[in-house]
Amino acid sequence: MKNKLLSIYRADKIYLAEWIVAIVTGLFVLLCASTWDTQSLTIWSTNLWDVIADGKFRDYYAYTAQNIYHVHHSHMGSELMSVLPWSIWNLPIWIMQRFFGKPIMGSALMLAYSKLFLVGVTVVMTVFTKKITYLITRDRYKSVLAMFLTASSTFIYLTVSYSGQNDIIMMTASVIAVYYLLKNKHGMFLLWSAIAIAIKPFFILPFVAVLLLAEKSLWKIPVKALIAVSGLALQKLLFNGAPGYKESMEFGPAKDMLKQMFAANLNTSFGGVSFLAIALVLIYLYAYTRDFKKDDYANPNSNVGKYAVYLIAVTYTAYVMFSPFSYYRVATIVPFIYIVMVQNRNMALYNGLLDIAMQFALMMKFVLRGSILFRGDFINKSVAQRFFGYNVRYKGSDPYCDIDHYLFQRNDLIEKLQPMFSGVAVVAAVLLLVFNHPEEKIKLKISGDRHVRVLLWVRMLIIVPFILMTLFLFVKTANKIYP
Numbered sequence: 001m002k003n004k005l006l007s008i009y010r011a012d013k014i015y016l017a018e019w020i021v022a023i024v025t026g027l028f029v030l031l032c033a034s035t036w037d038t039q040s041l042t043i044w045s046t047n048l049w050d051v052i053a054d055g056k057f058r059d060y061y062a063y064t065a066q067n068i069y070h071v072h073h074s075h076m077g078s079e080l081m082s083v084l085p086w087s088i089w090n091l092p093i094w095i096m097q098r099f100f101g102k103p104i105m106g107s108a109l110m111l112a113y114s115k116l117f118l119v120g121v122t123v124v125m126t127v128f129t130k131k132i133t134y135l136i137t138r139d140r141y142k143s144v145l146a147m148f149l150t151a152s153s154t155f156i157y158l159t160v161s162y163s164g165q166n167d168i169i170m171m172t173a174s175v176i177a178v179y180y181l182l183k184n185k186h187g188m189f190l191l192w193s194a195i196a197i198a199i200k201p202f203f204i205l206p207f208v209a210v211l212l213l214a215e216k217s218l219w220k221i222p223v224k225a226l227i228a229v230s231g232l233a234l235q236k237l238l239f240n241g242a243p244g245y246k247e248s249m250e251f252g253p254a255k256d257m258l259k260q261m262f263a264a265n266l267n268t269s270f271g272g273v274s275f276l277a278i279a280l281v282l283i284y285l286y287a288y289t290r291d292f293k294k295d296d297y298a299n300p301n302s303n304v305g306k307y308a309v310y311l312i313a314v315t316y317t318a319y320v321m322f323s324p325f326s327y328y329r330v331a332t333i334v335p336f337i338y339i340v341m342v343q344n345r346n347m348a349l350y351n352g353l354l355d356i357a358m359q360f361a362l363m364m365k366f367v368l369r370g371s372i373l374f375r376g377d378f379i380n381k382s383v384a385q386r387f388f389g390y391n392v393r394y395k396g397s398d399p400y401c402d403i404d405h406y407l408f409q410r411n412d413l414i415e416k417l418q419p420m421f422s423g424v425a426v427v428a429a430v431l432l433l434v435f436n437h438p439e440e441k442i443k444l445k446i447s448g449d450r451h452v453r454v455l456l457w458v459r460m461l462i463i464v465p466f467i468l469m470t471l472f473l474f475v476k477t478a479n480k481i482y483p
Contacts, residue, residue, distance in 0.1 A: 009453050012141045014148045022152040022460050026119070029161035032467050034111050034381040036072035036372070037328075038164030042104060042114040043069045044076050045086040046094040053098065062244030069105050075251045079235040081198040082166050089117035108383045115164045122160050125172040126151045128179045129335040133342060135182045136305045142342040149342070150335035152460035154359040159331035162463070167329060170200040174207075175335065178312065181210065182305045184297040190227050198231030202332060205280065206315040210308050212287040214294045260324045275322035283318065287311055306343065306438040312336045317429050327366040327373055333429075340436045347435045349448035352455035354435075358428035359462050361421040367403050367466070368418045374466055375402040376473040384471070390480045400477035403469050 008015075044064055051060045060080070067074045076083075093110040096102040104110045126147045134143040150156065159165050177192030196203040207228055215221055239245040264272025287307075296302040313336040320330050341351045366373050380391045394401040399409040407414050435442050 010451050012451065014144050014456075018148070018456060018460075021457070022148065025152070025460055025464060026157055026161045029157050029463060029467055030115055030119070031112065031383040032471065033162045033164075033378050034108065034385075035163050035378050038111060038115055039105060039381065040071040040073040041083060041086065041164065041166055042090065042093075042111060043071045045083040045090045045114070046097065046104060048080075048083065048087045049091065049094045050098070058239065058242045059244070061239065061242060061248040065244045065248060069103070071105070075248045077248055077251065078200070079198065079232065080239070081195070081231065081235060082169070082200060085121075085169055086114070086117055086166060089120075090114050105381070108381050108386055111381055112383050115161070118160045118164060118166070118168050121168050121172050122151070122156060125168065125175050125335065128172070128175045129339065132175070132179050132182060132305075132309065133339050135179075136309065136339070137343055146335060146338045146342045148456070149338040149355075149459075152456075153331070153334050153338070154363060154459070154462045155331040155334050157463045158363075159328040162467075163328045165326075165328040167200060167202075167331060170196050170203060171332060171334070173199060174203045177203075178210070178308065178336075181308060182297060184295075186294065186297075190224060193228045194231040197228055198235060201229075201232060202319070202329070204229065205319060206312040209283050209287045209311040209315050212284055213290055213308055213311060214292045214296060214304060216288070216293065261319075263322075263324055265322065276318060279318035279322055280315070283311065283315055303438055309336050309339050310433075310436075310438050313340050314433055317433060321426060321429060327371045330362060337432060341432065343438075344436045344440055345449055346440070346443075347448045349450045349452055349455075350435060350444070351432065351448070352452060352459070354428040354432050356455060356459050356462070358425050358432070359459060361424035361428065363462060363466065364421040365418060365425060368407070368415050368421070370404055373402070374404075374470045376400060376470060376477055379470065379474045385474075388474065390482045392474060392477050392479050393481055394477070394479050398477055398479055400473040400479075402473065403466065406469075406473060 047064050048060060051057050051063050056063070061076060064076045065074060090113075093104050093107075093113060096110065097104050102110070104114075129150050130143045130147040133146040134140065137143065156168075160168050173192055173196035177189050177196055180186075180188035180192060193203065193207050197207070208225065211221060211224055211228075215224065262274040262277055265275040266273040290307060292302070292304045292307065296304040313333060316333045316336065319325070320333060341347075341355070344351070377392050377394060379385050379388075385391065397405065399405050404415075
């Protein structure tokens with residue numbers, strides 16, 4: 001019996017029970033949170049149907065700015081494609097609100113239904129993750145493992161199940177784009193890249209790296225880059241001069257994110273220098289100087305696919321490491337970092353340990369830096385709140401308002417640990433990229449070719465204690481409002 005259990009434990013297989021735990025964890029997080037982002041994005045997606053029904057499509061941004069449903073964010077601040085696919089999914093709840101008087105903001109079930117769209121999009125992304133990994137490795141276990149690591153990542157739980165952010169839509173489109181690139185279908189790659197960038201422009205950073213990897217013609221590079229941003233440009237032309245559009249772009253959150261992307265991390269005699277800008281120059285130079293050409297994607301013996309995925313992982317890691325970002329955007333490194341990791345079996349043990357270290361350290365950093373994260377009032381309007389029978393509305397400096405305040409009240413020294421957690425996250429991310437270079441140049445004297453299944457179990461439960469702590473705060477606060 002012992003040998004049988006050990007053989008099951010050490011097998012190169014992801015078991016159904018592990019998939020079930022991963023799915024249950026995601027659903028648990030989803031049902032316990034309804035953030036401001038979820039609410040605003042849901043209402044913005046249904047506002048589109050309102051203006052279409054009223055025959056005032058061009059008034060979409062002005063109508064959204066009126067904020068008649070009283071969401072937290074008054075200006076949308078992003079392009080239409082960021083909510084358009086979501087709008088189609090949310091048509092049923094818009095009908096309930098428009099024609100049957102059932103306000104979406106008053107229904108935890110309708111808000112949860114809206115978030116399920118992001119879960120569906122995530123499923124699509126994991127399927128293409130499996131396809132990409134198989135194209136690179138021709139190994140079914142590694143393909144399923146990359147799919148599982150992606151689906152059970154803390155960053156995916158945080159972005160999709162917790163915050164309900166639409167970054168996953170952009171990420172899925174970009175993964176599909178990379179799949180077509182590896183299938184040597186360059187037209188489809190450009191199309192899906194344009195869709196991804198039209199949804200949110202962050203994919204333009206790794207897109208340039210991938211483009212430079214196999215395209216060496218100096219006149220074709222800017223042409224293809226223009227094609228990639230064409231969807232973004234068309235949206236701007238569509239709403240050029242439309243009521244409220246300029247104001248929305250000016251006061252919405254997207255502009256601030258882009259303004260802060262190239263922060264001045266270092267002072268020189270030339271002025272402030274952005275570490276991200278330095279990293280991008282080095283990445284792009286490295287990509288362009290690799291000896292690949294476009295036809296290599298059709299060659300099964302070429303490493304061009306490995307390099308393409310690796311460069312995307314490196315670029316996104318540089319972005320989240322060197323540029324201010326919202327906590328949910330760290331998910332952009334998923335699934336590419338996991339596709340890179342599973343290729344190198346000799347580093348399996350170290351990859352598992354470093355992955356857990358990076359995820360946990362970043363979670364602690366997010367909590368301690370005062371992010372709008374794990375607040376007790378984000379349980380308001382969630383399905384879980386229905387079981388408590390009350391809402392919370394915090395007054396003053398309630399120590400139970402969020403995990404950060406609670407920990408600070410217990411020991412104010414804990415916030416001084418932020419640099420430690422940041423350091424752990426940075427070194428873990430860097431080592432993951434160094435250890436898993438496509439050429440596998442790093443050889444450690446102590447082999448990491450050990451399948452430690454418990455690491456899979458630990459990593460997919462990292463977020464659970466944070467959610468349980470939030471529920472604890474929701475119960476302990478005195479600022480409860482009963483109907």
